[in-house]
Amino acid sequence: MRRWNGWGDENFNLNLPDEGQQFLSDRIGEARPLPDATLEAVRKQVPESRLPPHELIDTSADVRIRHARGQSLADWLAMRSGQFGVFPDGVALPKTTEEVRELLAYAKDNNVKVIPYGGGTSVAGHITPLADSQPVLTISLAAMNRLMDIDTDSQIATFGAGTPGPLVESQLRAQGYTLGHFPQSFELSTIGGWVASRSSGQQSLRYGRIEQLFAGGRIETLKGTLDIPTIPASSAGPDIREMILGSEGRLGIITEVKVRITRLPEKESFHVVFFQSWEKAKAAARELVQNRVQLSMLRLSNAIETETQLALAGHPGQIRLLETFLSLRGANDEKCMMTFGVTGSKHQCRSALSEARKYCSAQGGVYTGKYLGAKWAEKRFTMPYLREALWQLGYAVDTLETATDWDNVDNLLSRMENNLRQGLAENNERLHVFTHLSHFYGQGCSIYTTYVFRNGDSYEETQDRWQRLKTSTSQVIVENGGTISHQHGVGKDHAPFLEVEKGELGMTAISSLCETFDPAELLNPGTLIQSRNN
């Protein structure tokens, strides 16, 4: 069963090896866990539902608890402390488009706020209900999780919007196809959620972001049904799909998603190269992407992330051997690890691998083969469980991500990291901060920074620490040419920072779009753009 107060399956745990614990303790000190609230205690806090009864709506306490929060650190603190704040008044799990339509009509008639819910993996406060005088209904698409149609001539598949990653892939694989969309939240996030929050998968270099994969579909709105036909390309004015991508539940409920699929590749492998310095590693990554080498994924860790990954991996004997080998080739303390993937026919993979090695060698890269790449692939979707292990020890972990042009990458990255490192100086607390680049483009790349800090003495203090770090670093991002989000979306947490990027006129246009579909502001208020009433 899914954890009610954290990530993933409650029967699956990932342990932090002793060396990893020592590594963190050396850097930021030993931590103390905060006490977890029990489910029983939280149940007692759930207030009576304010919703008029409806046969499709469940108002029991457990279902409302399980749909009240996403997966940001703020959400974790709320769930673990039991201080949820607000619960939805009820949850509906429609099975058909007709039921979604019926629920929207009910919401309109009864002046009920609606939060569309995919897998609840938001890390930006998308699905958290706000305190409101009107009742809040969460509509989960979880029961609409089937492959509905597959057109192998056009390579278009139609899915129920609530289909989670593993079901998308298993249903396609059974017919020899893949979508190739693998966000790290793959285990729980859904195809409708990916579209609604403009998600990006780890192999976006080959398959594209969700924007490139989303071909059309059906959206139920308070003003009627919007059907978006699948057309390979068009010059017929603005693209309606672009309106839906990143709409974050503000315009309507996506019920069917049509996506562009690809035949399963003949071969796939992941490889690791180490560089002597950040400069050389970054130059190699830029060369690879600007010369359009056909990689399927690329990730470049800075020196601290490289050191952290090797320390947390366990197996100290093997890591020492690797480090001796790398040292003999000039890659020492400043070494940076690059992981890349090749996917396709045997011929395509061979040629991409040989091209990639050529560009890496030109920057002095030390190629170490497939072993570490295979380890990355093995753990790519279980890494989120590490957060649970860190939490049990008393460490809080969160990430900040953005994207910028190549000429600004170093500036933005160092400002983000420095701001985080100094962020708790007044509490005499050190942070462990590290970064990787991923999602590479000819023009620039995404920057993904992780920070670990010790919990405060109380939940309130820990929440205050997080809020200060999050707000000040988000400000640093938008003031220094970064987007407020490359892949996590806007939600409620990033909404105050959106105007810097979109401009006043841009924000007016987005607000007008929301008003066109939802004049009474019933759909997910406060997400994407701040609520008119708050």
Ligand SMILES: Cc1cc2nc3c(=O)[nH]c(=O)nc-3n(C[C@H](O)[C@H](O)[C@H](O)COP(=O)(O)OP(=O)(O)OC[C@H]3O[C@@H](n4cnc5c(N)ncnc54)[C@H](O)[C@@H]3O)c2cc1C
């Ligand atoms: C550990 C972890 C790793 C992550 N890794 C990545 C990553 O690699 N790449 C990435 O892009 N993101 C990542 N994320 C963020 C998150 O998984 C994505 O934003 C994802 O797209 C959300 O999908 P979901 O189905 O969980 O949507 P939810 O979290 O349920 O909802 C997100 C938003 O979409 C709206 N929505 C959902 N479904 C619908 C629908 N059918 N119709 C209308 N609106 C809808 C909701 O109202 C909400 O505003 C990660 C999150 C976590 C916790």
